[in-house]
Amino acid sequence: MNIQQRRLEKGWSQEELARHAGLSTRTIQRIEGGQRAGLESLKCLAAVFEISISALMQEQTMTQQEMSDQPKPPMINEIEREAIEFAQSLLAEPKKGQADPLSKIEREALAYAKNLLRKFKI
Numbered sequence: 001m002n003i004q005q006r007r008l009e010k011g012w013s014q015e016e017l018a019r020h021a022g023l024s025t026r027t028i029q030r031i032e033g034g035q036r037a038g039l040e041s042l043k044c045l046a047a048v049f050e051i052s053i054s055a056l057m058q059e060q061t062m063t064q065q066e067m068s069d070q071p072k073p074p075m076i077n078e079i080e081r082e083a084i085e086f087a088q089s090l091l092a093e094p095k096k097g098q099a100d101p102l103s104k105i106e107r108e109a110l111a112y113a114k115n116l117l118r119k120f121k122i
Contacts, residue, residue, distance in 0.1 A: 002059055004032045006049050021048045036060065087113045 001009075007017045007028075014032070018025040021044040031037045037045065037060060039053075046053045087110070102110070 002032075002062075003028075003037075003045060003056075007032075017048070021045050031060075084117060087117065 003017075007014070010017075012020070014028045015025050017023075018028045021028075021041075023041055023044055027037075027041055031041065031045075037056075042053050042056050042060075046056050049056075100107070
């Protein structure tokens with residue numbers, strides 16, 4: 001069981017766990033996001049969850065191995081994100097009763113873009 005699962009089991013938000021452990025919310029976010037926790041953070045978390053530091057270290061190692069085994073989605077920069085969001089807004093079908101403002105070739109280009117977007121799982 002990883003840190004996030006333990007936190008959710010207690011019904012805590014990241015902010016609540018941070019408060020109980022005496023850590024920053026950002027530290028909790030980083031740890032749950034896959035960054036390795038430092039020894040002091042592990043000590044605080046072990047105390048909160050009433051488990052040993054070595055158990056937490058093992059869990060963290062296992063979680064990182066699981067994460068590295070999963071395929072990583074392509075990285076998207078901010079400009080690409082904006083372009084994707086714009087394309088998605090264009091992909092919306094016209095509402096009933098509205099004329100389609102796009103020509104046939106534009107609609108085909110958007111269908112092609114939609115297929116590309118699936119690769120980004122957005």
